[in-house]
Amino acid sequence: MIDALHLEEQIRGRLNEFPAKTRRVAEYILGNSSEIAFHSISETAERLSVSRAQLVRVARMLGFGGYADLKKTLKKKLLDQVIPAAMKTESPDDSDLAVKLCRLEQANIDETYRNLAMNGESVEEFCSAVQEADAIYCMGWGISALPAEWMYTRFSELGLKSVLMRRGSLSLMEQARGISSDDMLIVCELPSYVIEVTEAVRKIASRGTCIAAITDSPAAPVCEHSRINFYVSDNSPLFGSSLIGSMFAVHVLTSILAQDMGTEGREALKAQKESLNDERIYYPSYDLRY
Numbered sequence: 001m002i003d004a005l006h007l008e009e010q011i012r013g014r015l016n017e018f019p020a021k022t023r024r025v026a027e028y029i030l031g032n033s034s035e036i037a038f039h040s041i042s043e044t045a046e047r048l049s050v051s052r053a054q055l056v057r058v059a060r061m062l063g064f065g066g067y068a069d070l071k072k073t074l075k076k077k078l079l080d081q082v083i084p085a086a087m088k089t090e091s092p093d094d095s096d097l098a099v100k101l102c103r104l105e106q107a108n109i110d111e112t113y114r115n116l117a118m119n120g121e122s123v124e125e126f127c128s129a130v131q132e133a134d135a136i137y138c139m140g141w142g143i144s145a146l147p148a149e150w151m152y153t154r155f156s157e158l159g160l161k162s163v164l165m166r167r168g169s170l171s172l173m174e175q176a177r178g179i180s181s182d183d184m185l186i187v188c189e190l191p192s193y194v195i196e197v198t199e200a201v202r203k204i205a206s207r208g209t210c211i212a213a214i215t216d217s218p219a220a221p222v223c224e225h226s227r228i229n230f231y232v233s234d235n236s237p238l239f240g241s242s243l244i245g246s247m248f249a250v251h252v253l254t255s256i257l258a259q260d261m262g263t264e265g266r267e268a269l270k271a272q273k274e275s276l277n278d279e280r281i282y283y284p285s286y287d288l289r290y
Contacts, residue, residue, distance in 0.1 A: 014026075
């Protein structure tokens with residue numbers, strides 16, 4: 001039976017050969033191994049809007065005897081990476097759990113890095129779109145509000161006109177009314193996906209606005225309406241999705257953007273550093289890097 005490492009290599013090597021529907025399933029396997037490992041074939045088929053027979057066919061195309069063999073391989077990979085909470089009683093040593101959790105988060109960073117490295121054209125398109133936009137709107141709800149807010153903060157530090165969209169006195173749909181085709185929307189959306197987020201993104205996309213998504217999978221509903229997609233790894237046995245991958249992606253994307261902005265970016269970061277050295281506001285800071 002093919003192992004998890006060779007499965008990933010095979011999928012990445014054959015993505016361009018697959019028909020559209022098969023490619024969508026294969027991309028979902030790459031970004032959602034934990035869900036496939038522990039969800040039923042019916043649940044996965046429903047999420048992807050494909051038949052169970054289609055999932056079986058894809059598993060066989062990848063070298064497995066059937067879908068059950070694919071699940072078994074992915075489950076073994078995950079259990080080798082980390083001890084889930086339910087298994088903690090078998091190993092009372094908390095330090096061992098901490099080490100395995102750190103390894104899992106490192107794997108989230110590594111997978112997110114690979115996705116960004118393979119997506120150079122989208123990174124270039126992202127940098128161009130941000131600099132051409134009249135205003136950049138950053139949207140997120142729930143845990144996804146955290147990477148969205150950090151993206152908004154980075155844009156502000158670079159002197160770009162940015163707006164943070166999150167649930168408050170106005171719904172996301174109400175806030176979406178002011179976004180035009182000359183603006184840009186960046187939406188962060190990790191599971192569980194939010195219906196209002198998808199509806200607001202659909203409304204904004206209908207105006208021709210450039211939309212970039214930071215999400216965990218091509219199967220995320222917002223991907224139907226986004227022009228630029230960045231996929232992050234969010235595997236976690238506790239607390240739902242991990243934010244390490246999405247925060248890493250925000251850091252990398254905005255760092256590349258700052259470099260791409262040239263003199264304008266350098267001047268903005270210089271001004272930000274000077275403000276942080278204002279002793280009327282902050283305590284003295286030595287060797288501050290910015």
